[in-house]
Amino acid sequence: MAEADMLDRIRRGDARAFEALMRKCNQKLFRIARSILKDDSEAEDALQEAYLTAYTALKNFRGESALTTWLSRIVINEALGRMRKSRRAAEVIPIATGDPETLLAEEEAVTDERTTPEEAALRSQLRAVLERKIDALPAAFRTVFVMRELEEMTVEETASALGIPEATVRSRLFRAKSQLRESLATEIDVTLPDAFSFDGARCDRIVAGVLARINSL
Numbered sequence: 001m002a003e004a005d006m007l008d009r010i011r012r013g014d015a016r017a018f019e020a021l022m023r024k025c026n027q028k029l030f031r032i033a034r035s036i037l038k039d040d041s042e043a044e045d046a047l048q049e050a051y052l053t054a055y056t057a058l059k060n061f062r063g064e065s066a067l068t069t070w071l072s073r074i075v076i077n078e079a080l081g082r083m084r085k086s087r088r089a090a091e092v093i094p095i096a097t098g099d100p101e102t103l104l105a106e107e108e109a110v111t112d113e114r115t116t117p118e119e120a121a122l123r124s125q126l127r128a129v130l131e132r133k134i135d136a137l138p139a140a141f142r143t144v145f146v147m148r149e150l151e152e153m154t155v156e157e158t159a160s161a162l163g164i165p166e167a168t169v170r171s172r173l174f175r176a177k178s179q180l181r182e183s184l185a186t187e188i189d190v191t192l193p194d195a196f197s198f199d200g201a202r203c204d205r206i207v208a209g210v211l212a213r214i215n216s217l
Contacts, residue, residue, distance in 0.1 A: 003067055010058055015214060019207055022051060025068060026203050028151045029075045032161075035146035036079040038135045044206055046082050050075040051210045065160055072147075072161035133183055141176035148173050 009017035029050065034043035054074050061070060134142060147153045147161070148169070159166045 007058065007061070007067070010055070015211055018055060018214070019211060022207050022210060023203060025071055026206060028068065028153075029071060030202070030206070031146050031150055032072055032143065033075050033079045035134075035143040036076065036083060036139065040202075042082060043079070044202065046079045047075060047206055048209050048213070050078040051206075052213060053078065055210075055214060066157065068153075069157050069161050072153075072157075073163075076143075076161060130180075133180055137176055137179060141172045141179070144169055144172040145176035145180075149177075 006017050006021055010021065026047070030043055030047050033046045033050070034040065037043050037046060050071070054071055057074075061067070134145065137145060143162070144158060147158045148155070153161070155166050155169050159169045162169070
């Protein structure tokens with residue numbers, strides 16, 4: 001379904017069109033929310049609230065940016081609001097401000113189908129390590145890393161969504177990779193595609209929750 005047609009149908013109250021949009025964007029937006037909140041459940045809740053905000057605001061969307069960029073901004077704002085409200089700001093640096101060198105100094109980083117069961121188990125363990133290491137990155141670096149490397153958003157899209165210069169996106173991504181490389185070496189390239197996997201159950205749960213709330217509006 002073309003984006004313009006999808007938007008027109010959503011604006012006319014077509015719930016199936018909005019469901020299609022959610023299923024298309026779920027993994028990308030969940031990963032962005034989780035990169036800020038570092039909690040699966042919180043990220044799910046933030047994503048649902050962001051979808052509801054987007055649903056009611058779609059009439060104001062004029063297409064100045066890509067739809068996914070617009071949705072990403074809403075998710076980021078929702079996640080940051082939740083983070084501040086729950087006082088997670090004590091351990092997370094605001095995303096849209098600060099020089100990467102300063103951020104690095106201020107926040108310490110804590111750090112194939114034919115595979116055998118043993119290899120599969122090892123891959124699962126490596127993926128878990130990678131996810132923990134990504135969670136341990138400074139917030140400013142972590143979200144840029146997730147958007148650029150896991151979701152393959154462009155520098156321009158990432159900068160627009162976060163409200164930062166493109167040069168800052170590049171710098172933060174470089175710093176994030178450097179920190180991860182120190183602790184993961186070559187494993188990062190092996191396990192990255194599977195990081196923060198978005199299974200069908202979670203996708204269905206988010207879609208069902210949002211649609212149920214829309215039906216009650």
